[in-house]
Amino acid sequence: MPNPTPAPTPLEPFPRLGEALGLELWVKRDDLYPSSGGGNKARKMLRILEEAERAGSNALVTTGGIGSNHGRVTALEAARRGWSCWLILHGDADSLRRPMGNLLLMILSGARIEVVEPSAVGPAMEAAVAALRAQGRRPFEIPGGGHCLAGAQSYQAAGAELDRQCREMDFDPEVVLLASGTGTTQAGIVAGLADAGRAARVIGISIARRNPRGRAIVLEAYRELTDVQGRSEREASEARRIEFRDEWVGEGYGKASTAVHAAVRRAAAHGLVLDPTYTGKAVHALEEMRREGEIARGTRTLFWHTGGLLNLMAEDVIATGGDRR
Numbered sequence: 531m532p533n534p535t536p537a538p539t540p541l542e543p544f545p546r547l548g549e550a551l552g553l554e555l556w557v558k559r560d561d562l563y564p565s566s567g568g569g570n571k572a573r574k575m576l577r578i579l580e581e582a583e584r585a586g587s588n589a590l591v592t593t594g595g596i597g598s599n600h601g602r603v604t605a606l607e608a609a610r611r612g613w614s615c616w617l618i619l620h621g622d623a624d625s626l627r628r629p630m631g632n633l634l635l636m637i638l639s640g641a642r643i644e645v646v647e648p649s650a651v652g653p654a655m656e657a658a659v660a661a662l663r664a665q666g667r668r669p670f671e672i673p674g675g676g677h678c679l680a681g682a683q684s685y686q687a688a689g690a691e692l693d694r695q696c697r698e699m700d701f702d703p704e705v706v707l708l709a710s711g712t713g714t715t716q717a718g719i720v721a722g723l724a725d726a727g728r729a730a731r732v733i734g735i736s737i738a739r740r741n742p743r744g745r746a747i748v749l750e751a752y753r754e755l756t757d758v759q760g761r762s763e764r765e766a767s768e769a770r771r772i773e774f775r776d777e778w779v780g781e782g783y784g785k786a787s788t789a790v791h792a793a794v795r796r797a798a799a800h801g802l803v804l805d806p807t808y809t810g811k812a813v814h815a816l817e818e819m820r821r822e823g824e825i826a827r828g829t830r831t832l833f834w835h836t837g838g839l840l841n842l843m844a845e846d847v848i849a850t851g852g853d854r855r
């Protein structure tokens with residue numbers, strides 16, 4: 531099945547929220563990416579599936595947390611094609627009793643789901659691939675989070691997409707900020723903006739990993755991109771632009787503080803829907819960086835919205851808030 535090339539996601543000003551934050555705020559709406567529920571994982575997946583299709587695959591195997599956006603997108607794209615899908619998930623297996631959000635969609639898609647300890651993911655993936663082969667299927671293994679070259683390339687192309695939109699709409703961001711996990715999205719954006727000659731500071735807000743490892747992984751993904759392009763001579767200066775910030779990780783992946791919940795509520799009250807696992811952490815960081823003066827008042831800021839609505843639908847972000855705002 532040929533993959534249609536989706537239209538660019540919108541680039542939109544958010545003046546009311548911007549005023550509340552003290553910024554000129556625009557949002558790149560990858561939460562509205564038009565396939566399989568949207569988000570950055572959907573954008574990455576379409577590029578990854580081009581590879582799977584070239585390889586003649588008819589089954590997908592991947593891994594992620596039990597509420598993984600990547601797992602949801604993989605499951606739905608496989609179902610759309612009539613392919614088998616085997617998901618090796620880690621996290622609280624009790625969620626299977628009352629599935630919500632992404633997990634609900636993984637189940638509805640018909641994917642086979644196995645919940646294992648994080649340390650058992652590798653062997654379980656290998657076993658799934660072997661079992662599918664034994665059934666006569668041609669499985670394609672996707673790294674967790676879509677963390678691979680094709681995933682990064684999809685965001686390099688998205689950087690070019692943003693550049694075109696910025697020129698059309700006469701917006702020149704000084705800061706681009708996003709939630710960063712495996713870092714492929716960030717690496718691609720840094721490369722895409724560098725290709726376009728844009729000097730914006732790109733800030734990845736870690737949702738799980740700590741430095742120095744977190745930044746090193748983004749850098750590795752970035753180097754893989756530049757190696758493919760054979761432009762390592764530019765690499766040294768651009769690599770300095772990889773800014774991966776771990777101060778807002780809190781208690782770790784999927785664990786949102788009351789401050790993150792409050793940021794989610796505040797943004798929603800200004801018409802921007804965030805989630806507690808990814809984008810809420812990022813905007814909470816943006817609020818703090820602005821408040822503490824690290825980002826100056828009036829800075830032309832692009833928030834790259836990477837999705838996560840289904841994570842919001844699986845978590846109570848109201849219980850922690852006194853006045854619900």
Ligand SMILES: Cc1ncc(COP(=O)(O)O)c(C=O)c1O
Pocket residue numbers: 569570571599600675709710711712713714715716808809836837838
């Ligand atoms: C909504 C959302 N935002 C951001 C990220 C981070 O993307 P990456 O893994 O490419 O850094 C993820 C990853 O799961 C995500 O689901």
